[in-house]
Amino acid sequence: MTAKQGIALVDLDEGGVNRAFRKDVLSGLSQPQKAVPARWLYDDAGSQLFEDITGLEEYYPTRAETEILRAEGDTFRQLIGEGRAVVEFGSGSSVKTPLLLSAIAPGAYVPLDIAGDFLRESSAALAKKFPGLPVYPVEADFMGEVQLPSEVRGMKKLGFFPGSTIGNMVARTSVDLLRSMRATLGGTEADRPLLLIGMDLVKDASVLEAAYDDAKGVTAAFNLNLARRINRELEGTLPVESLKHRAVWNDDFARVEMHLEAQRDIAFTVSGESFAMQKGETIHTENSHKFTRRSANLLLLAGGWTPLKRWTDSQGRFSLILAEASEHRDAP
Incomplete structure (x- = not known):
């Protein structure tokens, strides 16, 4: 494909x-x-x-996050399930995204990114790695609600936001983004979307x-x-x-x-x-x-997501959190 x-x-x-x-x-x-x-x-x-x-010696987050993705694939599959449309907010890394896709066997992959040429190149490379997986790239600014391709609108969704990009924003902007992600992913009260998000941790x-x-x-x-x-x-x-x-x-x-x-x-x-x-x-x-466990949970809750499970790498440098959309989209 x-x-x-x-x-x-x-x-x-x-x-x-x-x-x-x-x-x-x-x-x-x-x-x-x-x-x-x-x-x-x-x-x-x-x-x-x-x-x-991401390949530099000093830049630990990618290695730490990749370690978690490699180690917890079976757990991701159990908690997330197969057949979801994975909507990645930002073009996929050549390392991290394939690890997740291999673990959970999604029904489709939708990368969202504002850098069009980079988006198309990374999407084409990923499609070659997963020839049976439908890939629908969308060039968009994901800071606001994005209309997803019609082919995936009826599917269960998993948002994927690795790399602690959420940390690039002040708190009010992060909350707005998390709420717009909730709107982009849609779903119903009986079938709420999931979000797998990276958050870097406070350290020296x-x-x-x-x-x-x-x-x-x-x-x-x-x-x-x-x-x-x-x-x-x-x-x-x-x-x-x-x-x-x-x-x-x-x-x-x-x-x-x-x-x-x-x-x-x-x-x-x-x-x-x-x-x-x-x-x-x-x-x-x-x-x-950079976050602590409490500040990460507080941010997610303010953005309309309920934390379900948290993982850290072996050195406790970085966290991946699986969250579910809260019952009410405008949850405080």
Whole structure:
């Protein structure tokens, strides 16, 4: 079975630019603390750079999560059952997604991602690994409710959100996303969907900062790619050579923060609007919140999901949680 051509649900302007990207960048650069939402790090180049990050020595989350997926396949099959449509929020990793699909024997696979070329490439590669599995890629921003392909709407659903991407958002945005996932997956009160979600755990600050500032500079390239994307897609003039990647642990908020720091006073334009940064000023590009068992459960419950089962890797660094949609979609 080859991957279907796919559905594109991204709102582009007459010049082919994602309207939400332009809006978020212009709004974020206008704030006292300049910031751009982390999801815009993942254009095709950014998605490939992140795949490179997952293989780095310092970046433990992928190895830890893969360990859980390898070890708990039988348990996943028992709890999730066969024949569900797996809806992955973000294009599948070449390692993690096949492990889950092999374990639970799904009826279909629907990857959702905003990076269209990367989505189609990863979907085609996965379809080759699972020739009997229908694959329906959907190019969409999964931060809001997404209409799934008609072929899977009547099937039981499992949402798959690995990698602790949920940690990239502040709490209110995470809750909104979890609720929109609930709406995307649908289901009934008698047949509620499931969600298998990765959440990274609080640990020593030195380990966390190294994971987001590797010695080879791949994470720095990933962060700086956002500035290049702004220049390319939004007619920006950001002096990339005058920006430096920074990753710091913020203990008050239990998160690693990524920033682009100006190394000198700079002035630039984006989509015709003028901006300036003083030396030392930053653009906040990503949060990576880390969780305890209690904070993870609280977030899921606020988002309309009831935790059922939790797994951690052998070193207690990372968790995978299986949750069921709560009885009421607007559960507090």
